[in-house]
Amino acid sequence: MSRQTRRSFLQGAGTAGAIATLPLSLVEVAFAKPGQNFTFAYISDSHIQHVEGSKFVRNWDRGLIRAVAEANLLQPRPDFVMYGGDLAQLGTKAELDHGADMLGSLRGKVHHVMGEHDYYLDLGEYWSKLFGPQWYSFDHKGVHFVVLNSILTYDEWTYERWPSAEQRMLEMAGLDNPNGSPFMVGDRQRAWLAKDLAKVAKSTPVVVFSHSPLQKIYKGWNFWTEDAEQVQQLLAPFDKVTVFYGHVHQIQYNQIGNISFTSAMATAWPWPYPETYAQAESHLPKLTVHMNRADPFFERDATGWQFIDVHTGRAATHYNLYNNKVRTVAFDAASGRPEDTAYQAPGARIAPQSHF
Amino acid sequence: MRAITLVLTLAVTAIASPGLHADEFTPEDLARWQAQFEGVVAEGRALWGDGKLGRNGVACGQCHPNAANTHPETYPKFQKQLGRVASLWEMINWCLRNPLEGEPLAADDPKMVALLAYATWERRGVKLEPGKH
Numbered sequence: 337m338s339r340q341t342r343r344s345f346l347q348g349a350g351t352a353g354a355i356a357t358l359p360l361s362l363v364e365v366a367f368a369k370p371g372q373n374f375t376f377a378y379i380s381d382s383h384i385q386h387v388e389g390s391k392f393v394r395n396w397d398r399g400l401i402r403a404v405a406e407a408n409l410l411q412p413r414p415d416f417v418m419y420g421g422d423l424a425q426l427g428t429k430a431e432l433d434h435g436a437d438m439l440g441s442l443r444g445k446v447h448h449v450m451g452e453h454d455y456y457l458d459l460g461e462y463w464s465k466l467f468g469p470q471w472y473s474f475d476h477k478g479v480h481f482v483v484l485n486s487i488l489t490y491d492e493w494t495y496e497r498w499p500s501a502e503q504r505m506l507e508m509a510g511l512d513n514p515n516g517s518p519f520m521v522g523d524r525q526r527a528w529l530a531k532d533l534a535k536v537a538k539s540t541p542v543v544v545f546s547h548s549p550l551q552k553i554y555k556g557w558n559f560w561t562e563d564a565e566q567v568q569q570l571l572a573p574f575d576k577v578t579v580f581y582g583h584v585h586q587i588q589y590n591q592i593g594n595i596s597f598t599s600a601m602a603t604a605w606p607w608p609y610p611e612t613y614a615q616a617e618s619h620l621p622k623l624t625v626h627m628n629r630a631d632p633f634f635e636r637d638a639t640g641w642q643f644i645d646v647h648t649g650r651a652a653t654h655y656n657l658y659n660n661k662v663r664t665v666a667f668d669a670a671s672g673r674p675e676d677t678a679y680q681a682p683g684a685r686i687a688p689q690s691h692f
Numbered sequence: 693m694r695a696i697t698l699v700l701t702l703a704v705t706a707i708a709s710p711g712l713h714a715d716e717f718t719p720e721d722l723a724r725w726q727a728q729f730e731g732v733v734a735e736g737r738a739l740w741g742d743g744k745l746g747r748n749g750v751a752c753g754q755c756h757p758n759a760a761n762t763h764p765e766t767y768p769k770f771q772k773q774l775g776r777v778a779s780l781w782e783m784i785n786w787c788l789r790n791p792l793e794g795e796p797l798a799a800d801d802p803k804m805v806a807l808l809a810y811a812t813w814e815r816r817g818v819k820l821e822p823g824k825h
């Protein structure tokens with residue numbers, strides 16, 4: 337890929353007229369050392385929802401269409417696109433097909449992560465037909481990428497508890513539903529992961545994608561993976577590990593040992609932080625500078641997508657917020673953890689939007 | 693003067709007569725009222741997750757798990773987008789009409805009362821701060 341200057345980037349984007357929403361200056365960082373660095377786009381949680389016939393919920397459609405259109409404007413082109421899961425709302429063929437159609441306009445290779453909303457109707461059967469295996473790994477420019485299906489749960493819950501597949505899907509779809517069940521990667525996949533990682537040098541940067549956070553944040557809303565510690569243990573021997581996850585529909589980041597965690601926003605709707613639920617306690621990592629409260633009168637507020645550059649095996653994530661400034665969370669070599677590049681220090685934060 | 697005294701006496705007798713004590717609740721009364729309230733909260737919780745409340749299958753709970761981010765303790769408050777002080781039920785109708793593409797409910801519609809009861813119950817214990825942003 338040839339070296340891109342800021343000017344050529346502007347020219348590329350200028351033709352399409354969405355400049356203001358694209359993270360312009362950030363592209364230069366990624367290509368400061370050409371050859372070593374690369375970028376990818378990260379889109380997640382579109383929750384395409386079937387109403388009836390050929391009708392789908394307009395709001396969620398618009399979110400995905402916008403993210404796809406903007407990701408297509410990125411110049412230089414990202415090496416690939418990650419889709420973080422929850423493409424559908426209730427896992428139906430109609431929803432997955434419609435979502436796949438919209439994603440079909442993306443320029444470049446798309447890798448997929450399984451979300452619980454894609455899975456619990458037919459246990460991933462149709463999704464796998466469309467998008468391939470539910471867990472896999474690949475190597476790209478010296479980085480080892482791993483994709484996990486982290487939204488599995490106990491067999492009894494999955495196979496025995498519910499009278500129908502539709503009900504099982506509905507029970508798992510309600511975020512705050514006490515009948516739900518905690519997510520997990522499970523023995524089989526952890527055994528696969530151990531084997532997959534055995535052939536990777538400890539100095540190789542490892543980037544893992546899961547749908548649920550591979551850390552425990554708030555069980556009541558399934559911001560949670562039951563065997564998170566066991567997965568973390570498998571990742572512990574590597575020098576540089578980054579975990580990306582969707583599901584939480586908000587900006588979160590954290591550092592646990594050698595592992596940097598960064599979440600994705602949803603294209604569909606934002607979620608409140610678990611702390612805002614007065615009857616619950618959560619373990620939301622202290623490192624996270626919260627997103628501003630969303631404006632209910634602007635339906636795309638606090639939704640968006642991400643643009644990530646990977647340099648020297650560490651990631652910087654640019655959150656493309658529609659009604660707010662772009663936020664960048666980048667691994668900080670001095671502190672050894674991901675930090676918001678503008679708003680980490682309390683004194684530097686912009687006051688939360690106060691008019692909603 | 694005499695007539696007035698008579699009327700007063702009658703009134704006092706009426707208030708004091710057995711069976712008309714307005715302020716002595718029995719445990720049965722309290723239990724019944726609590727059950728009524730809890731029933732309405734449960735109805736509200738069910739409506740909160742009900743894709744049929746609006747017209748596009750979307751439910752309040754998709755964006756407000758456990759009714760989070762509805763801030764009942766801050767209402768009534770000035771709502772910039774409406775340009776005036778609004779009550780909680782008006783914001784419920786805003787979300788009902790927009791993300792749910794549905795019809796607004798009357799303030800005293802039993803469904804609205806149930807939605808309000810559930811949102812407020814999930815926020816119990818939080819200090820009242822009317823007008824706060």
Ligand SMILES: [Fe+2]
Nearest residue numbers: 381422583584
């Ligand atoms: Fe989601």
Ligand SMILES: [Fe+2]
Nearest residue numbers: 422451452583
């Ligand atoms: Fe999810």
